[in-house]
Amino acid sequence: MNSAVDTICARATASGIGAIAVIRISGSKSIDVISKCFSKSLSNADSHTVHFGVFHTLDGVAIDEVLVTIFHHGRSFTGEESIEISCHGSPYVQQQILDALLASECRMASPGEFTQRAFLNGKLDLSQAEAVADLIAAQSKKAHQIALSQLKGNLSSDLKTLREELIAFASLIELELDFSEEDVEFADRTQLKELVAKVLKTVRQLADSFALGNALKNGVPVAIVGAPNTGKSTLLNQLLGEDRAIVSDEAGTTRDVIEETLNIEGILFRLIDTAGIRETNQNIEAMGIERSQQKIKEASIVLCLADATDKTNLSETQSWSKELREIHTDKKIILLSNKSDLVKNDVTEGIYLSAKEGIGIDVLKAEMVKAVLGEMDLENDTIIANARHHEALIKTAEALEKANTGLYDGTTGDFIAMDIRQAMFHLGSITGDISTDDLLGSIFSKFCIGK
Numbered sequence: 001m002n003s004a005v006d007t008i009c010a011r012a013t014a015s016g017i018g019a020i021a022v023i024r025i026s027g028s029k030s031i032d033v034i035s036k037c038f039s040k041s042l043s044n045a046d047s048h049t050v051h052f053g054v055f056h057t058l059d060g061v062a063i064d065e066v067l068v069t070i071f072h073h074g075r076s077f078t079g080e081e082s083i084e085i086s087c088h089g090s091p092y093v094q095q096q097i098l099d100a101l102l103a104s105e106c107r108m109a110s111p112g113e114f115t116q117r118a119f120l121n122g123k124l125d126l127s128q129a130e131a132v133a134d135l136i137a138a139q140s141k142k143a144h145q146i147a148l149s150q151l152k153g154n155l156s157s158d159l160k161t162l163r164e165e166l167i168a169f170a171s172l173i174e175l176e177l178d179f180s181e182e183d184v185e186f187a188d189r190t191q192l193k194e195l196v197a198k199v200l201k202t203v204r205q206l207a208d209s210f211a212l213g214n215a216l217k218n219g220v221p222v223a224i225v226g227a228p229n230t231g232k233s234t235l236l237n238q239l240l241g242e243d244r245a246i247v248s249d250e251a252g253t254t255r256d257v258i259e260e261t262l263n264i265e266g267i268l269f270r271l272i273d274t275a276g277i278r279e280t281n282q283n284i285e286a287m288g289i290e291r292s293q294q295k296i297k298e299a300s301i302v303l304c305l306a307d308a309t310d311k312t313n314l315s316e317t318q319s320w321s322k323e324l325r326e327i328h329t330d331k332k333i334i335l336l337s338n339k340s341d342l343v344k345n346d347v348t349e350g351i352y353l354s355a356k357e358g359i360g361i362d363v364l365k366a367e368m369v370k371a372v373l374g375e376m377d378l379e380n381d382t383i384i385a386n387a388r389h390h391e392a393l394i395k396t397a398e399a400l401e402k403a404n405t406g407l408y409d410g411t412t413g414d415f416i417a418m419d420i421r422q423a424m425f426h427l428g429s430i431t432g433d434i435s436t437d438d439l440l441g442s443i444f445s446k447f448c449i450g451k
């Protein structure tokens with residue numbers, strides 16, 4: 001059977017009980033298949049029309065009252081003739097309907113097969129197809145925003161511009177090659193240098209945006225660290241607005257890592273409360289401390305909590321956070337003077353905070369948001385959130401750097417043309433202009449069945 005043209009079906013909604021469920025069919029026999037199991041004839045139905053009737057088995061046993069939506073060839077998500085059956089959300093009903101479809105001329109869709117067909121039929125490019133998966137998985141406003149922008153084709157159009165610029169470059173180089181036999185050297189390669197520099201800058205910007213995109217997609221890890229009893233668990237609870245972690249005036253209360261998610265201004269943060277760091281002979285506490293140190297490594301933002309009532313702790317935390325800042329230049333280290341409610345008239349370091357009274361929490365939240373977004377303008381800048389795209393952009397940049405070096409070293413045009421072709425190849429792999437079955441397989445197999 002030719003898998004590209006046979007008719008496939010699958011549940012499009014989550015399994016389990018729901019008010020309604022949607023079953024999708026796609027392929028050239030979609031209308032034939034439904035016609036055998038539906039109380040009304042749909043062979044003359046217009047595209048984008050909805051029909052109420054009874055779905056029955058091939059033997060005529062009624063299963064459910066359903067709504068059938070028709071999409072004609074070329075006018076559906078996949079680009080093929082498609083049907084959506086909205087039935088009641090009982091798992092039994094859904095299974096009966098699927099069984100009837102499978103007994104007709106349908107086969108079960110494999111993971112991501114609907115989206116893969118949309119890609120193969122030119123309805124979406126590869127980066128847009130991947131955005132479908134990201135959109136479904138988005139857990140916060142910002143992650144949703146990035147996925148939607150990619151689905152709408154913003155990344156695709158940026159890449160298209162880059163590609164056109166590289167083609168322009170390649171044609172200039174070709175011109176040089178054409179004249180090479182006459183020993184004409186383009187002594188002045190200024191224009192070429194400018195073009196490569198321009199493209200390289202954009203490619204690097206896109207690649208760099210991955211740090212932010214990835215953080216927004218998966219949640220920004222925030223480690224709350226400090227000496228025992230400084231109020232780390234109190235701060236976690238205050239940020240969450242609930243008593244999640246045990247708070248006590250005994251040092252060493254938190255022994256293991258506690259993780260909770262928090263949404264601030266549409267950004268998902270993963271807050272991590274850790275065991276207080278100090279010298280200890282106790283095994284369990286020592287293990288907790290080791291994990292705290294591990295969590296600092298994994299975090300993008302580290303909240304260093306000091307006890308403002310304890311001068312020694314305050315200066316120790318201050319120098320410790322300074323050290324962290326020097327070692328981890330890619331992390332945002334925020335120093336907090338907690339329990340400031342007890343030292344009102346004293347000078348404190350970092351953010352003035354009372355985790356217990358909720359003072360300074362808004363300032364802290366604003367700092368956290370600022371640490372994530374930096375100078376980025378999410379509304380207008382294209383942001384990469386996909387590791388595959390990031391990798392391809394890095395490779396594109398590498399090839400462009402080689403071309404750039406070649407231009408300055410006076411390398412002959414044919415070598416530079418080769419580097420440019422490499423750059424175009426990697427760029428093209430993002431949108432799927434250049435793709436292999438292996439690549440497609442690995443991308444679409446990560447989708448759920450029904451997508």
Ligand SMILES: Nc1nc2c(ncn2[C@@H]2O[C@H](COP(=O)(O)OP(=O)(O)OP(=O)(O)O)[C@@H](O)[C@H]2O)c(=O)[nH]1
Pocket residue numbers: 227228229230231232233234235246247248249250251252253254255274275276277338339340341342353354355356357
């Ligand atoms: N006055 C005041 N007390 C606070 C504040 N924050 C925490 N505390 C108190 O400090 C004590 C320790 O708080 P925890 O939140 O358990 O401290 P911790 O850093 O998680 O401690 P360990 O888990 O043992 O490392 C508790 O008695 C809290 O009520 C604050 O801002 N002001």
Ligand SMILES: [Mg+2]
Pocket residue numbers: 232233234245246247253254273274
């Ligand atoms: Mg604690």
